[in-house]
Amino acid sequence: MTKSIFVKSVCLAGTVVATASWFLLSATASIAQSAGNSKDLRLYVMDCGVLLYRSLAKFGYKPGEVKPTDLSNGCYLIVHPTKGTLLWDAGAIPDNLWGNADIPPKKYYAEGIVPLNKQLAQIGYKPDDITYVTASHAHWDHVANLYQFAHDTWLVSNYTRDKLLSQDPPDKTDPSMFAALKDTKTINLPDDKDYDVFGDGTVTIIPTPGHTPDSRVLLIKLRKSGPVVLSGDLYHFARDLITNNVQNDQNGPQSLGSHAKVQALLKEIHGKLWINHDYNQFNSLKKAPLYYD
Numbered sequence: 001m002t003k004s005i006f007v008k009s010v011c012l013a014g015t016v017v018a019t020a021s022w023f024l025l026s027a028t029a030s031i032a033q034s035a036g037n038s039k040d041l042r043l044y045v046m047d048c049g050v051l052l053y054r055s056l057a058k059f060g061y062k063p064g065e066v067k068p069t070d071l072s073n074g075c076y077l078i079v080h081p082t083k084g085t086l087l088w089d090a091g092a093i094p095d096n097l098w099g100n101a102d103i104p105p106k107k108y109y110a111e112g113i114v115p116l117n118k119q120l121a122q123i124g125y126k127p128d129d130i131t132y133v134t135a136s137h138a139h140w141d142h143v144a145n146l147y148q149f150a151h152d153t154w155l156v157s158n159y160t161r162d163k164l165l166s167q168d169p170p171d172k173t174d175p176s177m178f179a180a181l182k183d184t185k186t187i188n189l190p191d192d193k194d195y196d197v198f199g200d201g202t203v204t205i206i207p208t209p210g211h212t213p214d215s216r217v218l219l220i221k222l223r224k225s226g227p228v229v230l231s232g233d234l235y236h237f238a239r240d241l242i243t244n245n246v247q248n249d250q251n252g253p254q255s256l257g258s259h260a261k262v263q264a265l266l267k268e269i270h271g272k273l274w275i276n277h278d279y280n281q282f283n284s285l286k287k288a289p290l291y292y293d
């Protein structure tokens, strides 16, 4: 079954307005088959919880300008037909906070929805089965489950690794969360050039500093759905595409430079931008065990 979803609106002062950028999300909706059966690259979107904000002032928005004020939070599994798998981002809620009662745990202002390992199991994977793991940047809402992937290969910049493994890790994290990664096999992500994950140009990690010095986006070239860029935190809301807002505690000029770089790339490849924290767009995407290919 092929379906096209047009996500074409954002809320502006309570009014739904068309944006200059239209997201065409074309995909083949299929229930996952066992891993490795497909000849095509697959992208699975997993729901790694929700961030419950009351105010979006730090993102430059007045009350009512962006609705809802909740932020989605995804984890993404890319399955290459012959060269392994990549987990992109690891959520805000560590799976080990889930108790037996299936009551969604909370951490700071994040709330769990389904444990990550349960979502992976649904599509036939355990954390140890994953080839590569990486995070878009070293913020608490993207790294909480990295500890589960300590037996895989960690694609990581020197900055991120030093930050997470230091005794003074990022806000809202603590050293014990990353202790398991100390001896993990790593491949260094350069800060000044792209990194081709599988060596065939299908999946590329692209430096986009600004939100943090180590921020990156992920380009995935899907055969049927076309090229998709996963935003990390380069943007937080679809409305940022109109306003070019950047968070008030990040490097504005550097962020705007990365915005321009990614917009030029999207134009060149006719790609789609999936904004991780945009609640409305994220909830329009198919979730695992369905996939994009």
Ligand SMILES: [Zn+2]
Binding pocket: 139, 141, 142, 233, 277
């Ligand atoms: Zn984030």
